[in-house]
Amino acid sequence: MSKGVLATDKRGMRELGAEDKVGWDEVTKGVVLDSFEGDASDVVHQKAEERHYTDFNSYTATVASWRIIKPVYNRDICIDCQNCWVWCPDTSIISRDKQMLGIDYDHCKGCGVCVEVCPTNPKSLLMFAEAEDNDEALAGWPQKEKKAK
Amino acid sequence: MAITSIKNLKEFSTNNDRLEGAHLLCPGCAHSMIVRELMNCTDDNLVISSNTGCLEVSTAVYPYTSWDTSWIHIGFENAATAVTGAEAMYKARKRKGTLKDPDAPVKFVAFGGDGSTYDIGFQWLSGAMERGHDFTYICLDNENYANTGGQRSSATPIGATTSTAQAGTHSYGKKEKKKDIVAIMAAHGAPYVAQLAPNKWKSMAKGFQKALETEGPCFINTVSACTTEWRFDPKDTIHVTDLATDSLMFPIYEIIDGHELNILYRPKNVIPVEDYLAAQGRYRHLFKPENKHVIEEIQKNIDAYWEMLQRREEARI
Numbered sequence: 001m002s003k004g005v006l007a008t009d010k011r012g013m014r015e016l017g018a019e020d021k022v023g024w025d026e027v028t029k030g031v032v033l034d035s036f037e038g039d040a041s042d043v044v045h046q047k048a049e050e051r052h053y054t055d056f057n058s059y060t061a062t063v064a065s066w067r068i069i070k071p072v073y074n075r076d077i078c079i080d081c082q083n084c085w086v087w088c089p090d091t092s093i094i095s096r097d098k099q100m101l102g103i104d105y106d107h108c109k110g111c112g113v114c115v116e117v118c119p120t121n122p123k124s125l126l127m128f129a130e131a132e133d134n135d136e137a138l139a140g141w142p143q144k145e146k147k148a149k
Numbered sequence: 150m151a152i153t154s155i156k157n158l159k160e161f162s163t164n165n166d167r168l169e170g171a172h173l174l175c176p177g178c179a180h181s182m183i184v185r186e187l188m189n190c191t192d193d194n195l196v197i198s199s200n201t202g203c204l205e206v207s208t209a210v211y212p213y214t215s216w217d218t219s220w221i222h223i224g225f226e227n228a229a230t231a232v233t234g235a236e237a238m239y240k241a242r243k244r245k246g247t248l249k250d251p252d253a254p255v256k257f258v259a260f261g262g263d264g265s266t267y268d269i270g271f272q273w274l275s276g277a278m279e280r281g282h283d284f285t286y287i288c289l290d291n292e293n294y295a296n297t298g299g300q301r302s303s304a305t306p307i308g309a310t311t312s313t314a315q316a317g318t319h320s321y322g323k324k325e326k327k328k329d330i331v332a333i334m335a336a337h338g339a340p341y342v343a344q345l346a347p348n349k350w351k352s353m354a355k356g357f358q359k360a361l362e363t364e365g366p367c368f369i370n371t372v373s374a375c376t377t378e379w380r381f382d383p384k385d386t387i388h389v390t391d392l393a394t395d396s397l398m399f400p401i402y403e404i405i406d407g408h409e410l411n412i413l414y415r416p417k418n419v420i421p422v423e424d425y426l427a428a429q430g431r432y433r434h435l436f437k438p439e440n441k442h443v444i445e446e447i448q449k450n451i452d453a454y455w456e457m458l459q460r461r462e463e464a465r466i
Contacts, residue, residue: 033214041253043217044192047165051217058171058213066176082158086350087387089181091170098159107170111177111376112384127384 047096059107063090067110069127072137073102077124084114084125121145151192151254152362155354164189172215173207177383179373179390180204180289182347184260187287190357193254194218196239198232200270201225202262203296204289226270228259229277229286236282256361257284263304264294266370267328278337278366285360285367288330291375299378303328306398307450308443309431311378316434321443326450334368335404341367343403343413348390352401352413359403372399380430392425397455398447402462410461422448 036043037052053059080100085093092108094101103114115125121144128137154160167188174181180203188195198221199205208215209222223231236257242248261270266288274286293311294300301314306327310316314323335342341363345353353371360367374390376383393399394414401414423444426432435443 033212035214035217040217041194041250044165044167044194056212056214057169057217058208058210058215059169061171061213063171063173080159082162085162086158086186087182087347089174089176089178089185089386090172091166091168091181091185095162098163104170109176111386112382113177113386116384117387 062106063109064106067108067130069110069112070105070108070130071103071110071112071114071125072128072134073100074124074126074138074141077120077122077141079120079124081119083117083119087113087117089113152358153190153192155190155351155358158350161189161350161354167195167217168208169215169217171213173210174203175375175377175383177376177386178203179291179347179375179386180207182386183287183289183353183371183373186347186350186354187258187357188218190354191256191361193256193361195256195258196232196235197221197258197260198223198228198235199259200228200261200265201296202265202289203291204260204262206296225265227273228261228265229270229274229284232257232259232284233277233280233282236284257282258361259284259286261286261288262294262296263288263290263292264296264300264302266290267303267330274368275337278334278339278368280366282366283364285357285369287357288368288370289373290330290370291373291378292327293375293378295375295378304330307447308426308435308440310434311431321434321440322431331368331370331402331404334370335407337366338407339368340365340406341403342369342405342407344370344372344399344401345413346372346390346394346399346401348387348394349401349414356403356413378431380433381428385428389425389428392420392428396420396422396425397451398422398425400455400458402458408466410458410465412458412462422451 033056034054035057037054043051078100082095085095090107090109092104094104112127115123115127118125122142153164166185168185195218197218221231243251290304292304293302299312301311301323304327305311305323308322310322316322331342331344341360343356345356347353356369360369372390372393374386381389394401395416397419402412404410426435434440
């Protein structure tokens with residue numbers, strides 16, 4: 001295995017830029033992978049954009065190529081209930097200050113759990129084909145469904 | 150310890166996630182929902198160790214790690230041992246005054262799948278519980294060895310087909326009952342033992358906080374619906390978990406000090422277990438006429454267990 005090229009490449013992770021990394025078979029016992037540059041004692045109080053991730057942290061990788069369908073978010077209908085945030089398995093719902101901001105398409109795998117747990121009518125998250133344009137999807141958003149009596 | 154607010158989801162959502170995305174768990178896996186929730190329950194530093202299983206191999210694929218906390222990569226059976234070792238060392242260094250930041254609160258948590266908790270890591274876990282370290286062990290129970298292709302474990306319930314207990318013309322899948330790990334752990338005299346489910350996020354968060362706050366060894370069994378081996382669509386993870394808790398296949402309850410049992414969730418409408426079984430491919434064969442008796446048996450077991458829980462709650466023994 002040459003340095004910097006990974007067996008995980010074909011699973012959709014990006015190719016590593018850092019040439020100084022060693023292959024897995026060269027790793028010695030007790031090695032530590034640091035998630036952050038420098039002092040990481042207050043990470044719990046830092047939002048993702050304030051943190052200093054190293055290349056070892058999977059935040060810097062992407063699994064976007066796993067998706068065949070993607071969730072599209074409609075801000076106009078959302079009530080910020082945060083159901084999607086708590087049940088997202090991939091930490092891909094961006095919520096800041098009790099507000100839902102959008103979807104992290106680098107880490108979303110397109111499972112569709114967020115759409116299923118969305119309580120609004122019509123849903124403020126819907127699944128579309130990966131190739132479809134987000135603006136087009138928003139333009140054709142379904143209308144409110146009447147409850148069958 | 151600094152616990153975070155779980156009054157409502159909006160307040161809970163102001164926490165900053167410490168499990169990063171781009172781990173390699175399957176789409177719709179409940180493992181990461183549970184792990185994220187545990188880490189969002191507290192502001193304290195965490196020392197985490199994972200038994201080998203889906204969670205470990207998917208969150209630490211070299212050269213990446215998805216953990217923003219200290220995390221120890223260890224063997225199949227000994228996450229409990231590793232984390233109790235770390236805890237013992239932490240206490241010793243605190244006593245000797247050699248810690249860099251002695252006032253920083255630290256919690257010790259071990260994760261294991263059902264294979265490593267019910268079977269392979271059982272004596273390690275039992276030993277750690279008996280020694281009485283201050284740690285929390287969380288079992289992510291998906292009822293089979295999902296990481297290696299869905300073999301039968303002692304957590305697999307009756308009637309489920311697995312790759313080593315297959316349903317066919319001569320068999321209806323696994324024939325043995327599921328091990329009652331919660332009762333076994335409560336019998337260790339652990340101060341806090343619970344069974345929780347991710348669809349009831351609030352009771353789960355409360356249980357996690359209670360376990361982290363309680364001094365001594367705590368055990369929590371969590372239901373982790375497995376889209377790959379239970380064979381349902383990834384988007385239905387929460388739906389299937391709802392069916393599991395509402396059919397009482399997975400009752401949600403806690404046991405304090407080995408005797409005080411509290412039921413944490415009583416479904417308004419208890420659904421028949423058929424609904425839960427029908428939602429998953431691994432039980433499909435049970436709906437053939439010759440296997441109907443297995444469904445009846447499962448329902449009978451569930452009813453008996455629920456009766457037992459209610460009686461124990463009432464009797465406080």
